Amino acid sequence: MATVNVDRSIDARGMPCPGPLMSLIGAIREGEVGNVIEVLSSDEGSKTDIPAWVAKAGHELVEVVTEDGFTRFVVKKAR
Amino acid sequence: MIGVPAKVVVLGGGVGGTLVANLLAKELGREGRVTVVDPTGMHHYQPGYLYVALGQANGRWLVRDERTLLRREVDLAVERATRIEPDAGLVHLERGGKLEYDYLVLATGARLVPELVPGLREGSHEFYSLEGAQRLREELRRFRGGRLLVGIAGIPYKCPPAPVEFVFMVEEYLRRRGVRDRSRITLLSPLNRAFTIESASKVIQPLMEQRGIELVTFFNVEEVDPSAGTVSSLEGEKLEYDLLVLVPPHRGQQVVVDSGLGDPAGWLPTDRYTLQVEGQDRIFAIGDATNLPISKSGSTAHFEAPVVASRIASLVRGTAPNENYGGRVMCFLETGNRRATVLRFDYEHPPAPPQPNLIWHSAKWLFNRLYWETVPQGRLPEKMPVPIPTGRSES
Ligand SMILES: Cc1cc2nc3c(=O)[nH]c(=O)nc-3n(C[C@H](O)[C@H](O)[C@H](O)COP(=O)(O)OP(=O)(O)OC[C@H]3O[C@@H](n4cnc5c(N)ncnc54)[C@H](O)[C@@H]3O)c2cc1C
Numbered sequence: 001m002a003t004v005n006v007d008r009s010i011d012a013r014g015m016p017c018p019g020p021l022m023s024l025i026g027a028i029r030e031g032e033v034g035n036v037i038e039v040l041s042s043d044e045g046s047k048t049d050i051p052a053w054v055a056k057a058g059h060e061l062v063e064v065v066t067e068d069g070f071t072r073f074v075v076k077k078a079r
Numbered sequence: 080m081i082g083v084p085a086k087v088v089v090l091g092g093g094v095g096g097t098l099v100a101n102l103l104a105k106e107l108g109r110e111g112r113v114t115v116v117d118p119t120g121m122h123h124y125q126p127g128y129l130y131v132a133l134g135q136a137n138g139r140w141l142v143r144d145e146r147t148l149l150r151r152e153v154d155l156a157v158e159r160a161t162r163i164e165p166d167a168g169l170v171h172l173e174r175g176g177k178l179e180y181d182y183l184v185l186a187t188g189a190r191l192v193p194e195l196v197p198g199l200r201e202g203s204h205e206f207y208s209l210e211g212a213q214r215l216r217e218e219l220r221r222f223r224g225g226r227l228l229v230g231i232a233g234i235p236y237k238c239p240p241a242p243v244e245f246v247f248m249v250e251e252y253l254r255r256r257g258v259r260d261r262s263r264i265t266l267l268s269p270l271n272r273a274f275t276i277e278s279a280s281k282v283i284q285p286l287m288e289q290r291g292i293e294l295v296t297f298f299n300v301e302e303v304d305p306s307a308g309t310v311s312s313l314e315g316e317k318l319e320y321d322l323l324v325l326v327p328p329h330r331g332q333q334v335v336v337d338s339g340l341g342d343p344a345g346w347l348p349t350d351r352y353t354l355q356v357e358g359q360d361r362i363f364a365i366g367d368a369t370n371l372p373i374s375k376s377g378s379t380a381h382f383e384a385p386v387v388a389s390r391i392a393s394l395v396r397g398t399a400p401n402e403n404y405g406g407r408v409m410c411f412l413e414t415g416n417r418r419a420t421v422l423r424f425d426y427e428h429p430p431a432p433p434q435p436n437l438i439w440h441s442a443k444w445l446f447n448r449l450y451w452e453t454v455p456q457g458r459l460p461e462k463m464p465v466p467i468p469t470g471r472s473e474s
Contacts, residue, residue, distance in 0.1 A: 015372060016372050017277075018234065018270050018275055019372055021270070022234050022269075025269075025299055025313065029313060048271075049270070049271055052271050052297070053271065053297055053314075057297065057313065057314040057315065058314070079315070
């Protein structure tokens with residue numbers, strides 16, 4: 001369950017690919033280093049796309065939680 | 080008995096606006112008065128920009144006077160709409176005039192905003208405007224080899240296949256010019272594959288490999304440094320280029336923002352089935368102007384226009400509108416060497432593109448030739464000779 005304080009939450013449930021990832025990218029762009037961003041996605045592709053992007057972009061994947069019908073990704077802007 | 084004709088105003092004389100105006104004028108006859116508002120009064124066949132950039136077509140073929148594409152009974156105001164007052168049913172025009180409407184269709188398309196990315200205007204080329212395509216054509220003629228980078232500087236952008244088509248076509252172009260072996264072509268994709276739709280990426284990526292076109296994934300353009308000749312990404316990569324081609328960021332039109340109807344980027348929140356602008360009974364949106372999570376493409380506008388025309392005609396007549404948009408889109412994707420594939424899908428059925436072949440390439444060229452005589456007038460058969468295949472669920 002939620003163990004970190006989230007600075008911004010994006011409800012991308014129902015959005016098809018690449019909507020959830022693009023929303024996260026937008027939030028990272030706008031946020032400050034250290035900000036924690038949460039994305040809720042029901043798109044299957046997000047399960048691979050979001051962790052892969054976070055790794056490539058050098059941010060921190062704080063947690064991935066499978067909820068009922070969607071996944072919650074918590075990401076910290078690291079640079 | 081016919082009362083006062085209903086006033087329908089259509090903002091934008093592009094693919095969607097022209098077709099919806101013609102369909103409505105035909106359907107309503109004396110029951111309606113349709114006015115199209117467009118600041119240029121000229122209609123562009125935008126898919127042709129790609130051919131202009133590659134020296135396969137000249138600009139004259141791509142532009143026609145909007146008046147010649149509209150039915151005689153449709154009025155055309157060559158004006159820019161500056162503000163909409165939904166409660167009063169009024170559209171304000173740039174030169175001070177006003178138009179009253181009973182029903183309004185927003186078909187104002189997308190706006191290119193290169194200034195959102197530092198250095199983009201000075202450091203890169205594009206083929207998303209006629210002038211841009213003409214400049215790129217000259218640049219490509221002078222190109223003697225080197226590193227060519229092709230990328231996307233913001234999502235959403237119209238015609239998602241266009242950058243992929245461009246890399247395939249420019250590869251062929253450079254080969255014909257005899258400078259291919261001195262060139263390195265790279266596609267910069269914002270995602271972890273070549274194209275948004277996974278089934279299409281599976282067709283495209285092996286072909287790129289065969290043709291020696293490199294792919295850099297997760298490259299979300301952040302900045303261009305024209306003096307250093309580099310482009311950098313949000314992900315922290317920096318690449319050198321000799322020639323950089325970037326699709327500029329897109330936004331909705333200012334009139335949408337200034338009327339308080341759009342989201343922060345200027346896209347219109349639109350009902351995916353009725354195409355009504357959220358919270359507005361008398362305003363509809365089609366084409367690139369909407370916020371719908373489907374391809375911004377001419378074909379989308381083309382399939383949406385009959386739905387809006389039918390719904391407005393029903394409302395004018397006081398009957399219940401019953402046509403819905405099912406998310407239908409059809410895009411050709413040229414892969415060069417006289418081959419193309421096709422992406423056909425809707426809200427329920429993802430695309431299952433065939434291997435690129437001569438048939439779809441020929442179909443695209445036929446469409447290019449027939450556009451002016453068919454699409455704006457609604458003369459293209461509603462049912463395409465080829466059905467939408469039922470694909471597996473892939474995003
Ligand atoms: C290089 C390229 C290749 C493409 N290839 C394809 C393809 O192969 N297949 C495909 O389906 N699509 C393709 N497209 C996309 C297609 O051209 C657009 O999606 C399509 O034109 C959208 O139609 P529209 O009616 O929404 O907007 P547009 O056709 O862009 O028309 C919008 C109109 O609104 C007007 N306008 C703007 N502001 C105002 C205002 N304030 N008041 C009044 N009017 C206003 C503009 O002048 C314009 O005439 C391509 C686009 C490009 C750039």
